[in-house]
Amino acid sequence: MTRRIFRYVPFTIVQDATAEPEYEARCVSGDDSECGAESGVWPHPAEVEEWQRKHTQETGHTRYRRNFADYAVMEPLDGLPTGLEPARVTRVRAS
Ligand SMILES: [Zn+2]
Incomplete structure (x- = not known):
């Protein structure tokens, strides 16, 4: 699962584990x-490649x-008090 810090906002964007991603291909x-x-829609790339x-x-x-396609949800960062000013959140640089 890919986990990314969204700049300035104390949320992480994570893939929704309750919804299956969708893979498909068209010739x-x-x-x-x-x-x-x-190919039709499949929850894994292997079927599409086959x-x-x-x-x-x-x-x-x-x-x-x-x-x-997949579904993403915003999750509050762990341990941050609610109401913390976004500017005071430590930023994580994208490499
Ligand atoms: Zn074809």
Whole structure:
């Protein structure tokens, strides 16, 4: 899980563990018009990659557009009193 500090605001943004992320791919191979075949939505990338391998094997198509979606929630930083001024929160630099 990726955990990131949002600058100035005493919240962390975390992936919502109660909702499954969504992975999908669509075949965009073709010169004039794209193929358009779709993998369907899956909770893991492995199923999508397997679908791509099969589709490429069957059609020779090699170019796909992939979509990923998940849900994020804002969580208060641990140990911070409510009402703390944002300016006094120690900032964490993004590397
Ligand atoms: Zn295709």
